[in-house]
Each structure stands twice: as structure tokens, then as C-alpha cells.
Amino acid sequence: xxxxxxxxxxxxxDQVGLLLIEALRQAEQLQPYLKSDIxxxxxxxxxxxxxxxxxxxxxxxxxxxxxxxxxxxxxHCWSDLAVLESSGxxxxxxxxxxxxxxxxxxxxGGLPEQLFVFGIEIDPGAGGMDISPRLxxxxxxxxxxxxxxxxLYRSET
Amino acid sequence: xxERRDISIKVPVLARVEGEGALxxxxxxxxxxxxxxxxxxxxxxFEKFLEGRSYNEVADxxxxxxxICPVAYQMSAVHAIEQVFECDPGPWVRDxxxxxxCGEWLESHGLHVxxxxxxxxxxxxxxxxxxxxxxxxxxxxxxxxxxxNEIIRFFGGRSVHPIGVRVGGFYKAPKAAxxxxxxxxxxxxxxxxxxxxxxxxxxDLPDSTQDFVSVATRHAGEYAMNEGRIVSDAGHDLASENxxxxxxxxxxxxxxxxxxxxxxxxxxVGPLARLNLNHDRLPAAIKSLLHECGIVFPDRNMFHSIIAxxxxxxxxxxxxxxxxxxxxxxxLSYVEAIPKAGIGFGxxxxxxxxxxxxxxxxxxxxxxxxxxxxxxxxxxxxIEEDLHNELLAFGLEHDDAALRLRAEMVIRNYDPxxxxxxxxxxxxxxxx
Numbered sequence: 001x002x003x004x005x006x007x008x009x010x011x012x013x014d015q016v017g018l019l020l021i022e023a024l025r026q027a028e029q030l031q032p033y034l035k036s037d038i039x040x041x042x043x044x045x046x047x048x049x050x051x052x053x054x055x056x057x058x059x060x061x062x063x064x065x066x067x068x069x070x071x072x073x074x075x076h077c078w079s080d081l082a083v084l085e086s087s088g089x090x091x092x093x094x095x096x097x098x099x100x101x102x103x104x105x106x107x108x109g110g111l112p113e114q115l116f117v118f119g120i121e122i123d124p125g126a127g128g129m130d131i132s133p134r135l136x137x138x139x140x141x142x143x144x145x146x147x148x149x150x151x152l153y154r155s156e157t
Numbered sequence: 158x159x160e161r162r163d164i165s166i167k168v169p170v171l172a173r174v175e176g177e178g179a180l181x182x183x184x185x186x187x188x189x190x191x192x193x194x195x196x197x198x199x200x201x202x203f204e205k206f207l208e209g210r211s212y213n214e215v216a217d218x219x220x221x222x223x224x225i226c227p228v229a230y231q232m233s234a235v236h237a238i239e240q241v242f243e244c245d246p247g248p249w250v251r252d253x254x255x256x257x258x259c260g261e262w263l264e265s266h267g268l269h270v271x272x273x274x275x276x277x278x279x280x281x282x283x284x285x286x287x288x289x290x291x292x293x294x295x296x297x298x299x300x301x302x303x304x305x306n307e308i309i310r311f312f313g314g315r316s317v318h319p320i321g322v323r324v325g326g327f328y329k330a331p332k333a334a335x336x337x338x339x340x341x342x343x344x345x346x347x348x349x350x351x352x353x354x355x356x357x358x359x360x361d362l363p364d365s366t367q368d369f370v371s372v373a374t375r376h377a378g379e380y381a382m383n384e385g386r387i388v389s390d391a392g393h394d395l396a397s398e399n400x401x402x403x404x405x406x407x408x409x410x411x412x413x414x415x416x417x418x419x420x421x422x423x424x425x426v427g428p429l430a431r432l433n434l435n436h437d438r439l440p441a442a443i444k445s446l447l448h449e450c451g452i453v454f455p456d457r458n459m460f461h462s463i464i465a466x467x468x469x470x471x472x473x474x475x476x477x478x479x480x481x482x483x484x485x486x487x488x489l490s491y492v493e494a495i496p497k498a499g500i501g502f503g504x505x506x507x508x509x510x511x512x513x514x515x516x517x518x519x520x521x522x523x524x525x526x527x528x529x530x531x532x533x534x535x536x537x538x539x540i541e542e543d544l545h546n547e548l549l550a551f552g553l554e555h556d557d558a559a560l561r562l563r564a565e566m567v568i569r570n571y572d573p574x575x576x577x578x579x580x581x582x583x584x585x586x587x588x589x
Contacts (some may be wrong), residue, residue, distance in 0.1 A: 009221075009224060010221040011202075033523075044221070045224025045225070047224075047225070048272055048299060048302065049264075049303075049306055050300065051299065052299075052306070054305055066258060095273075096268060096272055096273065100272075100283065100284070100285070101501050103283065103285035104272070104284055104285045104288060104295070106283045106285070106296065107286075107288040107289060107292075108288055108292060108296065127208060128202065129202070146373060150197075
């Protein structure tokens with residue numbers, strides 16, 4: 001079973017992880033696999049709660065919004081988690097994000113055997129309740145790219 | 158003579174816009190010339206978004222404001238709307254709302270104490286680093302946070318945010334068997350919570366006793382969560398509808414957030430303020446445990462906020478146990494509310510403090526106007542005041558790294574809701 005976890009918040013481009021899970025749920029190509037081979041999950045800012053979602057899963061894909069300076073809508077794929085080092089300080093319980101959760105999981109031995117992170121480059125200035133038109137335009141292509149990757153990971157043992 | 162130097166410290170607590178500083182401190186000639194904390198506040202965005210929406214959509218919408226405390230936003234909202242509709246959901250709903258709030262306090266405090274505050278006091282840069290030396294303590298934190306999440310999930314809802322809450326009660330009543338299973342899990346965590354309480358009381362925390370006003374809700378017979386009058390240790394005792402007559406919000410020139418003052422001065426909301434005002438409402442067993450640990454309230458040391466959170470973690474489990482032990486499945490899990498026009502107020506205790514809502518509704522129950530005053534906006538002026546006092550007391554002669562760490566520790570005591578609008582990974586790729 002491949003577990004796919006989309007992370008996001010309901011604001012601006014930050015919701016891209018949640019929207020992509022919804023798009024995957026509707027995707028025809030994935031329908032045969034959604035009952036037995038692929039589990040889709042959308043979670044709003046889980047923080048360290050992400051670690052409990054890994055329990056019992058050996059193969060996990062995380063889809064999350066990232067800011068690296070690349071152009072909006074670019075898909076990054078990481079399997080080497082050491083690259084995910086956050087330099088941000090976090091003062092509130094809201095700031096405990098993906099990088100911190102993965103670092104903690106690694107330390108406590110709580111990460112799945114295979115873990116991939118799909119980072120979607122977003123425009124951090126895109127606030128409000130809606131995704132930016134620029135990223136919205138890229139959503140169909142992103143969905144296709146991600147479906148292809150999921151089909152590949154699903155078939156790999 | 159101590160060398161006097163000019164210092165400029167910028168703490169990028171808000172990563173929403175790259176490079177934007179959220180705390181700027183300028184020191185010239187040994188004096189703090191400028192100290193500005195900037196916090197982005199998503200609730201303001203939601204006030205407009207709510208206008209025109211039906212009353213039965215509100216609980217679902219406000220749950221999105223905050224990923225850590227969706228329950229708090231739901232609780233203040235449904236109480237305000239029920240006040241307009243003159244709807245009393247009865248004792249079962251009242252108890253279940255307390256249980257749900259216990260879940261949120263456990264989840265939020267469990268995370269903050271173990272994963273954010275404790276690494277500071279042990280000198281670690283992060284909880285991942287701390288987990289090498291204290292794996293059991295970190296696991297304990299995750300377990301306490303986890304039981305909070307389980308309590309929230311008990312009321313149904315989905316993983317993105319809880320949707321079980323509605324005006325008048327809950328969409329569905331949990332099964333008795335699920336309540337029994339949850340009770341067992343809650344009871345198992347009590348030992349963890351007691352160990353945490355004893356441990357936090359034994360920590361060598363900085364001494365920073367300050368003069369400040371505490372504000373919280375207070376209930377006649379219980380430790381306040383959902384109901385009560387707004388009280389302060391400066392003598393205030395107000396109904397929630399009088400909030401705006403005493404608490405004044407104003408735009409600070411350096412921040413998009415509004416600063417809130419009580420009688421023209423900053424004040425504190427949150428776990429320490431709650432215990433300062435309501436410690437006498439704790440059950441006898443907890444009072445006796447506090448006495449045994451040498452924990453005394455009122456307490457004016459903000460660094461003791463970690464102890465206050467540990468006390469509320471223990472109380473959350475204790476109260477959840479009491480409610481679950483008496484759990485019965487009701488005939489109906491809600492009462493049907495009949496819409497009418499009017500203005501209603503809701504004031505409940507979010508994990509990080511008093512959360513005040515005001516809604517004006519039309520005859521069909523649509524929102525005409527919404528005002529949401531979150532705890533962090535109320536604490537913001539107090540945080541700036543605290544930083545000013547604490548950094549002077551700490552000594553401006555310390556190097557920038559030490560000053561910055563101290564400033565972060567001070568801000569962290571308030572567990573501010575800094576980035577609930579956004580969570581994305583701000584990534585810096587390190588290449589060798």
C-alpha cells in the first residue's frame with residue numbers, strides 16, 4: 001500500500017497539497033488502485049502529528065508546498081531527506097512544519113522505509129482564500145506528473 | 158565599564174514573505190530605541206469572508222482559521238450564535254464541548270511544551286537534537302499530543318479539520334463503546350502527565366518576575382473553558398458583551414496586526430493568566446499535587462508558562478476522565494436552533510488564551526458582521542513589553558546570538574499564533 005499525504009492550509013497557494021489530493025481522488029487512471037493499492041489523505045498543518053500518520057505505512061509520498069526560489073508550479077521530488085533542512089526559527093506551535101517533523105521522526109526511528117517528498121513551488125505572497133491564477137494554471141500538468149510518479153512508485157516493490 | 162555598542166537584531170519569525178523580519182530590535186548607546194513585533198493575523202481575513210454566510214456554515218469556516226486550535230474558533234462561534242437564537246443545548250452538549258476543548262488543550266500544550274519550549278531550557282537547537290538525549294521525554298510529549306488528537310477525532314470530523322460541531326450541539330453522538338475505549342487511553346496518559354508536571358516543576362527556569370495584568374474567563378463552579386465572565390487581577394469582572402467597552406484595539410504603526418489594551422495597558426491571556434485567576438477552581442487532587450511539587454499561583458514569572466501548560470495538561474486529562482466516566486449516549490446530540498436577528502458574543506479559552514467573537518445576524522441567520530479577537534493579538538503588546546523588560550534585565554552587553562535566543566525564549570512563552578495562515582516549507586538547500 002502506498003500512502004499519499006497532501007499537506008496544506010486553506011490559504012492562498014499554501015493549499016496546493018490539499019487540492020492535489022482532491023484532484024488525484026478524481027483522476028480516472030488512479031480509480032482501480034484507490035481501494036487496495038493507494039491511500040490518499042489530506043491533512044491541514046499536521047505538525048508533529050504527521051509522525052502518527054506514518055504508523056503502519058512502509059511507503060509514503062508527501063505532497064507539500066515549498067519555497068526554494070524556483071518558479072511557481074515547479075515540482076521537486078526528494079527521496080534524500082537530508083536535503084530538507086529548514087533554517088527558519090519557530091516560536092509557536094504553528095511553526096512546527098514538515099522539516100521539523102521529518103527530522104524528529106528520523107531521530108526517533110519513526111519514518112517509513114521509503115519516503116518521498118513532492119514539493120510544489122508556490123508564491124508565498126499569494127494570500128487570501130484562493131490559489132493564485134498562475135499556480136491554478138499549472139494544476140492539470142502537475143496532476144498528470146504526479147499520477148505518473150505514483151504509478152511508478154506503486155508498481156515498485 | 159561595560160562596552161556600549163549598537164545592536165540590530167532581526168528575528169524572522171514570519172517566513173511568509175522571505176526576508177521579512179517579525180521582530181526588530183534596535184539598540185543605540187545602551188538603550189533599546191525600537192522594539193517591534195509584527196504578526197500576521199488570518200482571523201481578520203475571515204471576518205469579511207464570513208459576511209453573508211449562513212449560521213450553519215460558520216463552525217466549519219472558522220475551524221479553518223487555525224490548524225492548531227480549530228476547536229477554539231468553533232466554540233466561541235457556536236456560543237455567540239446560540240446566544241442570538243436563545244438556544245440552550247443542555248448538559249450533554251455542554252459536557253462534550255468541555256471534553257472536546259480538553260483535547261485541544263492537550264494537543265496544543267503537549268506540542269508546545271515538549272517540542273518547542275523544552276529544547277530551549279536544555280540548550281538544544283531543536284527537538285530532533287533533544288530527542289537524542291531525551292527520547293523518552295520527547296515520546297511522552299508526542300503521546301500527550303496524540304491523546305489530544307484522539308479526543309478531537311472522537312467527535313467525528315475529518316483529518317483536515319474537525320466538522321462534528323454544529324450550532325446546538327454535535328452532528329453525531331459517539332458510541333458508548335468508543336467512549337469506553339477512549340477513557341482507557343486517557344487514563345493511561347495520566348501517569349505521563351503527572352511525570353511531566355513533577356519534571357517541569359523541577360526545571361531550573363530563568364527568574365523573570367514582572368508586573369502584569371492577567372485576564373481570563375472565570376466560572377462560578379469549574380475551571381473555565383467555554384463559559385464564564387471575563388475577569389482580571391486588576392478587578393475587572395465583565396460579561397462578554399462588555400468586552401469592547403474595556404478592551405480597545407488599535408493599529409500599531411509597525412504591524413498589520415491590531416494591538417489590544419485593557420484600560421490603556423498591555424495584559425496577559427493564556428495558561429499562566431488562567432491559573433493566576435482560576436487556580437482555586439482546580440480539583441482538590443490537583444491542588445494537592447501542585448502543593449507537593451511546590452507550584453504556587455499567582456505566579457508572575459513568564460518563564461513559568463511551561464509549568465502552567467503542564468498543569469493544564471494534567472487538568473485536561475483529569476477532566477476528560479471525569480466526563481468519559483459519566484458518558485451516556487443521548488437521545489439527540491443537538492437541539493434544533495431557530496434563526497433570528499440579533500447580536501451575540503462568544504468568549505472561550507483557546508489554548509493560548511481568551512478568544513472573543515461577536516456576530517451580527519439577520520432574521521434568516523446570515524452573518525451581517527463578524528469580529529474575531531484572537532489571543533495572540535491580545536498578547537502582542539504584552540510580548541513587546543516583556544521583551545523590553547527581559548532584554549534589559551538579561552543585559553544588552555550579551556552578544557547578538559545570546560540576545561536573539563533570549564528574545565526567542567521570551568516570545569515562545571506566549572506560544573503566539575504567528576503563522577497559522579501558512580505552513581509551507583521554507584527550504585534552504587545546503588550543498589557541500
